[in-house]
Amino acid sequence: MTEKLGNWFSQWFGNQSAQPPESEIVEIGIVSAEIPGKEVITVCYCFNVDEASIKSAIKKHKLCSIEAVGLCLEAGTHCGSCHSRIQELLD
Numbered sequence: 001m002t003e004k005l006g007n008w009f010s011q012w013f014g015n016q017s018a019q020p021p022e023s024e025i026v027e028i029g030i031v032s033a034e035i036p037g038k039e040v041i042t043v044c045y046c047f048n049v050d051e052a053s054i055k056s057a058i059k060k061h062k063l064c065s066i067e068a069v070g071l072c073l074e075a076g077t078h079c080g081s082c083h084s085r086i087q088e089l090l091d
Contacts, residue, residue: 043089044075044082054089064090 041051057063057072066086070077076086 043085044073044078046078046082047074049073049075049082051085051089054086058090066090 043049043051043054053073054069054075057069061068061072063069063072066076066083069075069086069090076082
């Protein structure tokens with residue numbers, strides 16, 4: 001395993017044209033869900049919170065701020081990179 005990881009690491013960082021193994025490619029913001037044919041749009045990667053969960057919490061609990069979403073779901077309470085998307089969902 002270490003050898004395989006080391007080879008991938010050196011290929012990826014040693015040669016800019018190298019691509020990671022296909023199993024390692026993930027489109028930003030979209031991850032395959034367990035339900036075939038359905039996509040989950042992840043908003044907060046720190047706590048693995050998806051867009052549908054945030055929309056549902058906003059509606060159910062009448063949330064109106066990023067802080068309120070954070071208290072309810074933890075989304076947006078760590079690195080902050082998802083704040084703009086959470087705000088879009090709130091607006």
